[in-house]
Amino acid sequence: MEVKMNSGSSPKETLGSVRETLSDGTFANPAYKGIGYFLRDLFFFGVAITLLWHIDTWYLLPFLWFFAGMTIAALFVVGHDCAHEALFENRFLRYWIGQIAMLPSLHAYNQWAYGHNRIHHGHTIKRQGDFVWHPATAEEYAKFGIFKKMMHRFFWSAWGGGFYYMIEVWLKGMVFFTAPLKEAGRDKWIMLSFAFISSGLVFYFGGSANGVFDAGAGFWMFTKVCLVPFIAWNYFMGITVYVHHIHSEIPWKTKDEWTPFYGQMKGTINYHIHPVMNFFFHNIFIHMPHHVHMKIPFYNLKRALNEIKAVYGDHVLERDTIFGDYFKSTSLCKVIDSETGKWMTYREARNVANDTTDADDEELEIIPA
Numbered sequence: 079m080e081v082k083m084n085s086g087s088s089p090k091e092t093l094g095s096v097r098e099t100l101s102d103g104t105f106a107n108p109a110y111k112g113i114g115y116f117l118r119d120l121f122f123f124g125v126a127i128t129l130l131w132h133i134d135t136w137y138l139l140p141f142l143w144f145f146a147g148m149t150i151a152a153l154f155v156v157g158h159d160c161a162h163e164a165l166f167e168n169r170f171l172r173y174w175i176g177q178i179a180m181l182p183s184l185h186a187y188n189q190w191a192y193g194h195n196r197i198h199h200g201h202t203i204k205r206q207g208d209f210v211w212h213p214a215t216a217e218e219y220a221k222f223g224i225f226k227k228m229m230h231r232f233f234w235s236a237w238g239g240g241f242y243y244m245i246e247v248w249l250k251g252m253v254f255f256t257a258p259l260k261e262a263g264r265d266k267w268i269m270l271s272f273a274f275i276s277s278g279l280v281f282y283f284g285g286s287a288n289g290v291f292d293a294g295a296g297f298w299m300f301t302k303v304c305l306v307p308f309i310a311w312n313y314f315m316g317i318t319v320y321v322h323h324i325h326s327e328i329p330w331k332t333k334d335e336w337t338p339f340y341g342q343m344k345g346t347i348n349y350h351i352h353p354v355m356n357f358f359f360h361n362i363f364i365h366m367p368h369h370v371h372m373k374i375p376f377y378n379l380k381r382a383l384n385e386i387k388a389v390y391g392d393h394v395l396e397r398d399t400i401f402g403d404y405f406k407s408t409s410l411c412k413v414i415d416s417e418t419g420k421w422m423t424y425r426e427a428r429n430v431a432n433d434t435t436d437a438d439d440e441e442l443e444i445i446p447a
Contacts, residue, residue, distance in 0.1 A: 089389050093338040096370050099389045104382045107375045112165040115360070115377070116156050116175050122358075123149040123182060130303045131284075139302065147310030152358040153179040154315070155376060159360075161191040162372040177265065181272045183311055185252060186265035192257035199372060203323055203345035204336040205419065210247060211324055215416040216427035231424070236408040239320050240313030248312065277304050321400055322346060322365045326410040329419035342369040343393050348383060350398045366394065 089095055126146035133142060159165040160176025177187045193209065201207030214222075214230065222230060233242040253270075256263055277300055284299020285292045328345055349363040356363070360376040367374055367382035374382050387394050397403055411421040415430070422430070 091337075091339045091343075091393075093342055093370065096339070096343065096386060096390055099385050100367075100371060100374070100382055101385060104374055104378050104385060105371075106378070107165055107167065109166055109168060109171060111377060112156070112159075112171070112175065112375070116153075116179060119149060119152040119156055119179070119358075123153055125149075126307070127303060130307070131299070134302075143306045143310050146307035147314050148355075148358040150182045150307060150311040151314045151318075152360065154183045154185065154311075155360040155362050157183075157185070157187065158194075158362075159376050161187060161195065162368075164373045164375045177268065181269065183315075184248070184269055184273050184308065186262065186269040188259055188261035188265045189252060189257050189263075189269075192259060192262055193251055195372065199369065201336075202341035202369060203328065203330045204341060205330050205332050205414075207333065207336070208323075208330075208341075209251075210319055211242070213330055213411075213414045213421075216413045216422060216430055217416055219413045219424075219427060234408065234412055236405050239316035239404075239408075240309060241316075243316030243319065244309070244312040247316075280304055317404060318359070318362070321349065321404050321407070322363075324407050324411050325403065326407060326421050329421070330414055331419055335419075342366065343390065344395075345369075347395045347397055347403075349400045349403075350396065351400055363400070 123146075126142065126149045130139075130142050130146060133139070156165065157176040157179035160172045160179065163172060166172045166175070173187065180187050180190065198208055198210050205212075219227070219230065232238040233246070252266075256266060280303050281296040281300045282291075284303070285294070285296025287295060323345055325347060328347075330345075331340060343366060346366040346369045348366050351359065351363050361379040362368070362376060364379040364383050367379050367386060368376075370382070370386065383394070410423060412424050413422055413427045414420060415422060
């Protein structure tokens, strides 16, 4: 493996310099590999749906819902890499495999790519830039109404990651919003058509056993086969995106402070996860190389990480405690300091607000009448 070494003792802290460490082989993406992963993931998704259709045993269903959510995640990563032009050179393969791979997660291919590629990757952990898990400042939170505060506390808790993604990213960004691209509107129509037709078919045939239609049975089949796996997928996705970019030691920067190097290198964590989980998540938790260059196919991310570490090892963040970090971060990372961008708990933010109020009162007291 050829690794491009930096001749200087202190490598430049620019995104372009990091990209120069990547070898040509890291970007190799033969079509057979991408097609093979896609067919493999499609097979396991089909197995999960078939099992859910035929099994009603209560103690097996949670495992099957978990499995189904994982297979949806696997297909989504394939679609994700297609949208980044990482998985195929051929435009036709990129679009149609990406489109099909994203349908189980109900994501419109170009609609999703518009926000993800341009905004999230272009402004990672930049305040007033990145829209995914964007933090509120202590002052902004203090001005929230009671309902908005309740929603914020739920979304930023350990139990709210899935519903945050479902509401703030999927519902608002994928359903209510339409990107200013003609391809986005077309793909959104394809996605919504798939959602309504597939749900309707599951409801109808699920309730048509023995030639007599039973709406209750149809609704249960829809819940079992469609709804709960979709919720499980949203939790997988919400938690995944959260741990990639939210950590108590990673402040969010303002536009003036932020640099592409900081956002992609310092604002992105690499997690080494169990091989069984990685079988479905396709190395996406080795996430920093993906942010350094979006066209690295997922099966080459570990290679890319080693190449970057050879030069920029001191800047690479690696962890193997994903769930421990998630629960720790959801305890500590609630709002940010408006001046430093550092994370605070609600109690710390309240204390800062009280100190500011006391200081303002003291200033008023010393003003002569």
